[in-house]
Amino acid sequence: xxxxxxGYGRMGKSIETIALDRNHNITLKATSSTTTxxxxxxxxxxxxxxxxxxxxxxxxxxxxxxxxxxxxxxxxDHYDEVLxxxxxxxxTFLYASNxxxxxxxxxxxxSRLSQLMASVEGYDTEIEEIHHTxxxxxxxxxxxxxxxxxxxxxxxxxxxxxxxxxxxxxxxAKRIPEVPGTxxxxxxxxxxxxxxxxxxxxxxxxxxxxxxxxEWIKDKKGIxxxxxxxxxx
Ligand SMILES: NC(=O)C1=CN([C@@H]2O[C@H](COP(=O)(O)OP(=O)(O)OC[C@H]3O[C@@H](n4cnc5c(N)ncnc54)[C@H](OP(=O)(O)O)[C@@H]3O)[C@@H](O)[C@H]2O)C=CC1
Ligand SMILES: O=C(O)C1=N[C@H](C(=O)O)C[C@H](O)C1
Numbered sequence: 001x002x003x004x005x006x007g008y009g010r011m012g013k014s015i016e017t018i019a020l021d022r023n024h025n026i027t028l029k030a031t032s033s034t035t036t037x038x039x040x041x042x043x044x045x046x047x048x049x050x051x052x053x054x055x056x057x058x059x060x061x062x063x064x065x066x067x068x069x070x071x072x073x074x075x076x077d078h079y080d081e082v083l084x085x086x087x088x089x090x091x092t093f094l095y096a097s098n099x100x101x102x103x104x105x106x107x108x109x110x111s112r113l114s115q116l117m118a119s120v121e122g123y124d125t126e127i128e129e130i131h132h133t134x135x136x137x138x139x140x141x142x143x144x145x146x147x148x149x150x151x152x153x154x155x156x157x158x159x160x161x162x163x164x165x166x167x168x169x170x171x172x173a174k175r176i177p178e179v180p181g182t183x184x185x186x187x188x189x190x191x192x193x194x195x196x197x198x199x200x201x202x203x204x205x206x207x208x209x210x211x212x213x214x215e216w217i218k219d220k221k222g223i224x225x226x227x228x229x230x231x232x233x
Pocket of ligand 1: 006007008009010011012030031032033034048049050051053057070071072073074096097098099100206
């Protein structure tokens with residue numbers, strides 16, 4: 001399979017290593033200085049770029065008739081616009097805030113735990129995410145997905161990075177050098193605490209998940225999620 005990498009930073013390079021190991025070819029390595037995207041030999045585009053350029057990258061791939069998967073975070077205010085663009089161009093698109101198998105299992109656990117906690121009184125919930133200091137967005141896309149699951153199932157009406165009101169779920173975003181990505185959800189009461197935590201030890205899981213998603217989506221049409229790829233949940 002021929003893969004175009006839209007973004008050739010930490011993730012783009014990790015994806016390249018795994019894609020080559022799995023006998024794929026890289027046809028484009030786009031960075032901030034790339035002026036033209038040549039998709040003529042491309043089967044699937046993988047976007048891991050920066051929040052301000054992700055929408056444009058995704059639309060360019062869709063316009064060229066190339067299925068595109070995006071792991072870039074921090075652009076979700078434009079998510080519906082991208083879905084509309086994909087539908088009106090009969091394109092193929094998949095976004096995941098986190099491509100690792102472990103985190104996608106963690107999403108299922110988080111959803112179930114929040115359903116259980118919904119009927120129990122006396123607990124306050126908090127999410128903590130820790131990432132490397134180069135990360136441009138806060139909170140992480142993964143923390144937003146986790147928060148949305150909790151909000152869907154419990155008394156919380158929204159999330160905040162600031163001091164929360166009683167109906168707001170607090171997300172604490174910490175930046176520490178070299179941390180690939182850690183997410184912890186804690187339910188605290190006077191009596192006890194319940195925590196679940198996912199710790200990425202490297203970027204390998206994110207990159208492998210992205211390549212598996214690209215292999216899966218290659219000849220498909222429509223809008224998909226990692227639940228479709230991994231057949232979980
Ligand atoms: N969903 C998931 O599983 C994961 C998501 N992420 C997300 O992926 C994104 C990328 O992360 P990471 O690789 O660490 O970031 P990096 O900063 O290492 O890489 C970003 C890349 O995007 C490039 N870029 C900037 N502007 C453009 C443009 N106009 N067109 C194409 N490429 C461009 C940069 O080019 P240049 O080098 O010239 O600046 C760089 O190569 C982030 O949003 C991060 O949150 C990260 C890990 C996992
Ligand atoms: O920027 C990162 O590095 C990561 N970003 C994603 C996010 O925002 O959730 C996924 C992962 O945690 C690493």
